[in-house]
Amino acid sequence: SAVISQKPSRDICQRGTSLTIQCQVDSQVTMMFWYRQQPGQSLTLIATANQGSEATYESGFVIDKFPISRPNLTFSTLTVSNMSPEDSSIYLCSVGRQGDYGYTFGSGTRLTVV
């Protein structure tokens, strides 16, 4: 399975600022997704990162708040913009290949907004 490097592993940020999270994969993958996991909760899909085109966002998530880039098949970024304490959560990237749907997760970014 793919090996994912997700950075940063954690950060404490001031409200009103932005944080960019990186997801680097050791091989080309077809699918890349970004999830949010609040403490004690399940995984909520934010968006699908599409290579070379705009990300596809789930209901309740918008591009202005969570801009996503995916310049190639091994790399994606998620930015959490204009942060508020409600954005405090763990953010995870997940990747998979066509026909192999046992998606792998990155180690997560624990974000605290103060």
Place this chain on the structure above:
Amino acid sequence: GENVEQHPSTLSVQEGDSAVIKCTYSDSASNYFPWYKQELGKRPQLIIDIRSNVGEKKDQRIAVTLNKTAKHFSLHITETQPEDSAVYFCAALRPNDYKLSFGAGTTVTVRA
């Protein structure tokens, strides 16, 4: 969209006993059902999966069963050990867009 329900939310078992977690899904087109284990502070890790053309799959002490007609699938852990303590998530794949919908999770505690 797909809706996955998972029960129970918490499960406490004596070491050596079996644990069973059940999930139901709503979209009959879903065709792939993975189970993830998440230990405290760590990433979810795939432990077993099943495709819709198979009724049961086993890997050592864990097994998954699927009933397509009833749209439910279950995770079975036998001879539980303390290291099985974790949160377990079921999921279903939406075949039109390859997105996973997750259940709410089950916190399993194995008592020594």
